[in-house]
Structures are given as C-alpha cells and as structure tokens.
Amino acid sequence: MLKEIAVENFTEIPNAINKGANRIELCDNLTVGGTTVSRGVMAETQKYASEHGIPVMAMIRPRSGNFVYNDTELKIMENDIFSAQELGIDGIVIGALTPSGSIDEEAMEQLIAAAGGMRITFHMAFDAIPIKKQSAALEWLIANNVDRILTHGGDLSQPIESTLDNIKTTISQAHGRIIVLPGGGINFSNAESIAKKLKVNELHGTKIIQL
Template sequence: MSTSIFTEVAVENFTAIPAAIAAGANRIELNDNLTVGGTTASRGVMSEASRYASEHHVPITAMIRPRGGDFVYNDTEIKIMEADLFSAQELGIDGIAIGALTPDHKLDTEALEQLLAAAGGMSLTFHMAFDEIAAADQAAAIDWLAEHDFDRILTHGGPLNEPIEAHFDQLKQSIQSAAGRLLILPGGGITADNAAALADALSVKELHGTKLINF
C-alpha cells in the first residue's frame, strides 16, 4: 500500500494496539464491541492505550458511544457520553468519535452541542451515524459539522452491507460538499489489498478500517 495513505486503524480494546502501531498505523480509533460497530472502551483501557500510543507518537481517537443499536440517545445516555468524554480528555486521548441523530435521521444538534461543550479542543470525528442521514440531507449536515469545528466525517457512503465501491458517487458528493472544510474519511470494507485503489479512485489521503494494515 502506498505510504502516502494516512491509515486510521480501528481496534478493540488495548490488545491489538502495540501490533497495529508496530505495523505502521498512523492513528488508532479505540473501541469496545466492534461487532456492534464500536462502543466506548473502559477508563482503564483508555488510560493504557493513551499512555502507549503517546510514547510511540501515534494519536488516539476514542469512540464515545454508550451502546450498540441506533444513534438516537435519551438524556441519560447523553450524560453518560459526556462523562466518558471528560474521562477521555483527562486521560490524554487526542480525539473523540461521536454521533447523535433525531428519530427522523437528522443531526441531533442539541445533543451534539452539549457534547461539544465538553470536548475542550479535542479532535472531532462524526462517526458512521452519518450514513443513516438521508442523502438529500447530508450536505446540510456537512455544513453544520464544519461550522462546529468537526475535523472529519467517517462514512461508508451507504449501507455497510454493500461494498464501498457501490457508494463512490455518494462519497464523491460528500467530498465535494465538504469543500476542504473538513475531511471525508472513507471506511468500511477497506483492506490493505484495496486501499490504494480506493484512495486513488476517491482522491483521498486518509482511510479507516480494521484491516487497513496487516498485523
């Protein structure tokens, strides 16, 4: 794979982090429960991951998600996410991946603003909840996220049960809508074998996945 591609490798808990970093991961997305798309790792895991990655000069993005399932959260769940965000910040985590939607699949701007107020300058990723927003509403969502200092949007471009190649048109539209204000980070079904071709096809420099590098 081309060394010009910046790789964000999603891992579950601490165990895989040393091997991923040794194999050349440029950034780690730290999760628990990847089988449900990732949830928040424990405080102990975040602490050890932050220590190890910092020693090796690799940034960590922590998934802040209280459960699997949908991305519509009640007030208690938002408070849980806020507390986890504060823990991540306290433990030296570099960035967070968050997402919250309304029942009609639009950005839950009230919940997001509450979480952003607690983020304190951390790097911000809006995770694959983005793919549940209707295509017609995604450009407006990108505008809002850019205006609220998100650094990147993690997206497959469509349903995860379909190959990412099927969603190139939507991904290109998102990249055009972002217009350099934030980064569109393709993910889902990207491996060390197809990463270079995908990066070339989409003209992107960063990719996300669990199998982006071999370790």
C-alpha cells in the same frame, strides 16, 4: 497516506503501530459498530500510543443500536468524554441523530462543548442520515468545527466499491473544509486503489493494516 485502524483492546495496539498504523480509533464491540471502551483500556492505549507519537481517537457511544440518545445516555457520553480528556486522549468519535434522521444539534452541541477542543470525528451515524439531508448535515458539522466525517457512503451491507460515488459527492461538497474519512470494507489490499479513486489522504478500517 494516513491509515486509521479501529481496534477493540490494548493487546492489538503495539502490533498495529509496528505494522504502520498512523492513528488509532479505540472502540469496543466492533461487531455492533463500536462502543466506548473501559477507562483502563483507554489509559493504557493512550500511554503506549503517545510514547510512539500515534494519536488516539476514542469512540464515545454508550450502546449499540440507533444514534438517538436520551438525556441519561448523553450524560453518560459527556462523562466518558471528560474521562478521555483527563487521560490525554487526542480526540473523540461521536454522533447523535433525531428520530427523523437529522443531526441532533442540541445533543451534539453538548458533546462538542464537553470535548473542550479535542479533535472530533462524526462517525458513521452520517450514513444513517437520509441522502437528502446529508448536505445540510455536512454544513452543520463544518460550522461547528467538527474535524472529520467517517463515512461508508451508504449502508454497510453494500461493498464500498459500490458507494464510492456517494463518498465523492460528500468530498466535493466538503471542498477541503472538513476531512471526509472513508471506511467500512477498506483493507490492506484495496486501500491504495480506493485512496486513488477518491483522491483522499486518510482511510479507516479494522483491517487496513496487515497484522
């Protein structure tokens, strides 16, 4: 099973890799859902991780709060993507929504184009999309070559054990066309059972490795 660990800074990287992390999601300010780290942190993380054969996904998010971004924020995100690409980061973690809770297709197209072939994860902005709109959102992400969706299956205030049915629905609709990456409340003690219940090969969490 592939274990993706979310970490805030470089100091955690060597131990995480040593303890079995298979992929790094690099994001600052985890208490607010993650924002973009500094270029320096990104550079050192990529250098170390590449030496150990571990891919790095960089969160591209200019601030906490909602996922509705104005033109200036999108320009900032675009520049951060260019910086990540220049440093050799393997992929980015992004998400942009309209005020009504649909995918902001124009914004996403801009960010995907900036990525220029990097791996792309659509983050937990997916869980902020109303359930009735998630099916269309999933199809759009597939059509636009997004690699995976990170989802808790509901609001993070709910334990993941209570949202597994929603994740199963997303996995069923995806039908292998996009990776559904469960996260939020998954740790080293419950990871195996959740993977078995969902029949997935990838999991995400801040405590998915016992550090």
